[in-house]
Amino acid sequence: MxxxxxxxxxxxxxxxxxxxxxxxxxxxxxxxxxxLGRNRVPVVIKTLMLIDSLDMxxxxxxxxxxxCRECEEDKxxxxxxxxxxxxxxxxxxxxxxxxxxVLTGAMIPIKFGSSxxxxxxxxxxxxxQSLQVGIYVAMNGRxxxxxxxxxxxxxxxxxxxx
Amino acid sequence: MxxxxxxxxxxxxxxxxxxxxxxxxxxxxxxxxxxLGRNRVPVVIKTLMLIDSLDMxxxxxxxxxxxCRECEEDKxxxxxxxxxxxxxxxxxxxxxxxxxxVLTGAMIPIKFGSSxxxxxxxxxxxxxQSLQVGIYVAMNGRxxxxxxxxxxxxxxxxxxxx
Amino acid sequence: MxxxxxxxxxxxxxxxxxxxxxxxxxxxxxxxxxxLGRNRVPVVIKTLMLIDSLDMxxxxxxxxxxxCRECEEDKxxxxxxxxxxxxxxxxxxxxxxxxxxVLTGAMIPIKFGSSxxxxxxxxxxxxxQSLQVGIYVAMNGRxxxxxxxxxxxxxxxxxxxx
Amino acid sequence: MxxxxxxxxxxxxxxxxxxxxxxxxxxxxxxxxxxLGRNRVPVVIKTLMLIDSLDMxxxxxxxxxxxCRECEEDKxxxxxxxxxxxxxxxxxxxxxxxxxxVLTGAMIPIKFGSSxxxxxxxxxxxxxQSLQVGIYVAMNGRxxxxxxxxxxxxxxxxxxxx
Numbered sequence: 001m002x003x004x005x006x007x008x009x010x011x012x013x014x015x016x017x018x019x020x021x022x023x024x025x026x027x028x029x030x031x032x033x034x035x036l037g038r039n040r041v042p043v044v045i046k047t048l049m050l051i052d053s054l055d056m057x058x059x060x061x062x063x064x065x066x067x068c069r070e071c072e073e074d075k076x077x078x079x080x081x082x083x084x085x086x087x088x089x090x091x092x093x094x095x096x097x098x099x100x101x102v103l104t105g106a107m108i109p110i111k112f113g114s115s116x117x118x119x120x121x122x123x124x125x126x127x128x129q130s131l132q133v134g135i136y137v138a139m140n141g142r143x144x145x146x147x148x149x150x151x152x153x154x155x156x157x158x159x160x161x162x
Numbered sequence: 163m164x165x166x167x168x169x170x171x172x173x174x175x176x177x178x179x180x181x182x183x184x185x186x187x188x189x190x191x192x193x194x195x196x197x198l199g200r201n202r203v204p205v206v207i208k209t210l211m212l213i214d215s216l217d218m219x220x221x222x223x224x225x226x227x228x229x230c231r232e233c234e235e236d237k238x239x240x241x242x243x244x245x246x247x248x249x250x251x252x253x254x255x256x257x258x259x260x261x262x263x264v265l266t267g268a269m270i271p272i273k274f275g276s277s278x279x280x281x282x283x284x285x286x287x288x289x290x291q292s293l294q295v296g297i298y299v300a301m302n303g304r305x306x307x308x309x310x311x312x313x314x315x316x317x318x319x320x321x322x323x324x
Numbered sequence: 325m326x327x328x329x330x331x332x333x334x335x336x337x338x339x340x341x342x343x344x345x346x347x348x349x350x351x352x353x354x355x356x357x358x359x360l361g362r363n364r365v366p367v368v369i370k371t372l373m374l375i376d377s378l379d380m381x382x383x384x385x386x387x388x389x390x391x392c393r394e395c396e397e398d399k400x401x402x403x404x405x406x407x408x409x410x411x412x413x414x415x416x417x418x419x420x421x422x423x424x425x426v427l428t429g430a431m432i433p434i435k436f437g438s439s440x441x442x443x444x445x446x447x448x449x450x451x452x453q454s455l456q457v458g459i460y461v462a463m464n465g466r467x468x469x470x471x472x473x474x475x476x477x478x479x480x481x482x483x484x485x486x
Numbered sequence: 487m488x489x490x491x492x493x494x495x496x497x498x499x500x501x502x503x504x505x506x507x508x509x510x511x512x513x514x515x516x517x518x519x520x521x522l523g524r525n526r527v528p529v530v531i532k533t534l535m536l537i538d539s540l541d542m543x544x545x546x547x548x549x550x551x552x553x554c555r556e557c558e559e560d561k562x563x564x565x566x567x568x569x570x571x572x573x574x575x576x577x578x579x580x581x582x583x584x585x586x587x588v589l590t591g592a593m594i595p596i597k598f599g600s601s602x603x604x605x606x607x608x609x610x611x612x613x614x615q616s617l618q619v620g621i622y623v624a625m626n627g628r629x630x631x632x633x634x635x636x637x638x639x640x641x642x643x644x645x646x647x648x
Contacts, residue, residue, distance in 0.1 A: 011345060014345075016432055016433065016436055018431045018432060018480050019480045021335060021338075021347070021376075023345070023347070033281075034303075036276060036277075036278065036281065037278045037280075037281025037282070037302060037303065038269055038278045038281075038302045039281070039302055039303040040301075040302040040303055040304050040319065040320075041302075041303035041304055052345075107200055107342045108340055108342060109340065111436060111437065111438065112340060112435060112436050112437060113435065113436060113437035113599075114198060114435065115198075116198065116199045116200045118199075118280045118281050118284065119195075119198065119199025119200075119201070119280050119281070119283070119284035120199070120284065121281070121284070122280065122281035122282065122283070122284025122285040122288070122303070123284040123285055123287060123288035124288070125285060125303050126284070126285035126286070126288030126289045126292070126300070126303070126305065127288045127292060129289075129305065130288070130289060130292040130293050130305070131292050138288070139202075140199060140200045140201055140202040140203075141196075141199065141201040141202055141203035141284070141287050141288070142202050142203055143288065143291065143292070156342050156343045157202060158202075173507060176507075178594055178595065178598060180593045180594060180642050181642045183497060183500075183509070183538075185507070185509070214507075269504045270502055270504060271502065273598060273599065273600065274502060274597060274598050274599060275437075275597065275598060275599035276597065318504050318505045357605075358627075360600060360601075360602065360605065361602045361604075361605025361606070361626060361627065362593055362602045362605075362626045363605070363626055363627040364625075364626040364627055364628050364643060364644075365626075365627035365628055431524055438522060439522075440522065440523045440524045442523075442604045442605050442608065443519075443522065443523025443524075443525070443604050443605070443607070443608035444523070444608065445605070445608070446604065446605035446606065446607070446608025446609040446612070446627070447608040447609055447611060447612035448612070449609060449627050450608070450609035450610070450612030450613045450616070450624070450627070450629065451612045451616060453629065454612070454613060454616040454617050454629070455616050462612070463526075464523060464524045464525055464526040464527075465520075465523065465525040465526055465527035465608070465611050465612070466526050466527055467612065467615065467616070481526060482526075
């Protein structure tokens with residue numbers, strides 16, 4: 001069983017630009033994280049985009065849905081900025097009924113020493129293997145159904161809606 | 163739902179002794195890892211022992227079984243040295259039939275910069291939440307039933323027996 | 325011999341704000357760095373300000389000069405943003421003739437896993453101990469006299485003027 | 487001005503062997519450290535040996551002396567295990583009178599997240615550039631003349647003899 005990993009950007013993959021002091025995207029660090037975790041689950045990684053999720057357009061979300069629908073794997077992990085992760089999850093839920101898809105991200109870029117990214121990718125790969133068909137958001141050890149999760153803007157923490 | 167975490171030692175918690183250059187145990191680093199992962203799943207941590215799993219005695223394994231049986235949680239993660247992890251898993255399987263227990267560890271001490279520990283604890287907390295009752299070994303993204311796993315001594319990798 | 329360390333901010337001490345994704349200042353990490361380096365040189369640390377050096381005003385520079393003049397130590401290390409480090413060095417050189425002062429900084433925040441900060445503070449503490457009276461800029465292993473150094477805006481590298 | 491760096495091993499370059507849980511030598515990490523520090527001082531690195539300094543023989547020390555004498559650079563940094571660093575320093579002092587040589591090391595392997603190695607190499611490169619001809623031991627921010635330093639076996643700290 002191979003797991004598909006789609007990269008869309010978000011805090012997860014942000015880096016520090018030494019020349020201007022800004023955060024930016026260069027490449028995904030997914031392969032580095034999987035090597036660090038000595039991952040032994042077969043995965044195929046594809047970078048769809050590298051953007052801040054606040055900049056994600058309806059067209060970007062269409063592309064994500066289409067890639068998830070057309071790939072041959074039926075277990076998918078998507079890295080995504082946290083600000084609009086639940087919105088993309090809703091779009092996936094409306095369109096894809098036969099796959100297990102877990103969206104995840106990070107509160108701190110994984111290039112920082114203190115990132116939660118390795119923890120989150122570890123738990124996402126586990127959830128996607130063991131959960132039944134559906135669309136989920138996995139952050140900080142927890143896994144939420146797509147229709148019962150929001151990011152609390154004050155605390156930055158993902159929580160149930162009801 | 164609270165998850166019980168039992169600490170037994172293993173590579174996971176080894177540290178470097180500056181005075182004599184040996185690896186040794188001082189404390190568990192589980193709380194540090196959970197903070198790094200910004201874990202939001204309720205857990206209760208208890209250190210049962212801090213030993214190399216090659217030094218684990220039948221009496222130690224009895225203690226682990228007893229603690230798992232007697233704790234009120236029915237979802238349990240155990241950190242354990244990799245060399246005899248499957249042996250402890252067997253002892254648990256023979257004695258405990260009504261809980262989900264995931265044994266995990268690390269190939270590299272988590273105090274090292276390049277440890278797989280954060281990845282493994284992330285996936286173990288996910289597996290223990292989503293798998294049905296049983297005894298499992300979770301290492302490097304994969305999860306094995308207790309009766310179908312061995313550590314390959316040549317490669318250091320956990321694999322199916324059959 | 326005690327060395328005075330003055331903190332003014334700069335890339336050195338920037339952190340990532342999880343809630344809004346911006347870099348900001350919270351505290352200096354100097355004590356953490358010195359502990360990591362197991363520093364055994366007596367130091368006294370004082371935070372004068374925590375600002376980006378592009379935001380540094382003439383009044384801020386006056387304060388730095390005054391603090392350097394009035395402190396009892398005659399060996400001083402100053403952490404400083406790299407963009408206007410040489411400007412502050414000039415102000416110090418015009419006003420202080422009897423102390424050894426080394427300005428240093430970092431290209432990458434020290435809270436990032438890949439910062440040059442520990443290397444730079446190690447070399448700055450060494451230069452300040454062994455160089456004669458004067459004002460210096462120490463970055464990335466090199467040490468420049470205050471009147472023969474500039475930051476190359478294209479490459480981000482400090483280099484001689486002539 | 488180019489600085490010669492000789493590698494001899496010691497805690498500095500030790501790594502963790504995942505298969506047997508022992509510390510061992512594979513390669514030097516000097517180039518990684520210099521890259522991390524964004525070092526801009528011209529250096530030439532040569533690995534003479536990769537051994538624990540307790541295993542260093544008179545013949546090994548002869549080789550170190552000979553390499554220091556014969557290399558064309560007159561500023562040299564040597565990485566060395568801490569246990570017999572002062573012994574090698576004495577051998578160098580007896581034989582080499584016209585070069586600046588700084589011996590350094592680490593209390594914690596640099597592959598560990600919490601190593602003092604980057605700090606020490608930063609300060610050693612600074613000391614070797616700014617000190618006059620002589621043999622020195624630089625550890626944890628301090629620099630000692632070869633004939634006035636010992637490693638305190640109880641504390642692990644380098645200190646003056648008198």
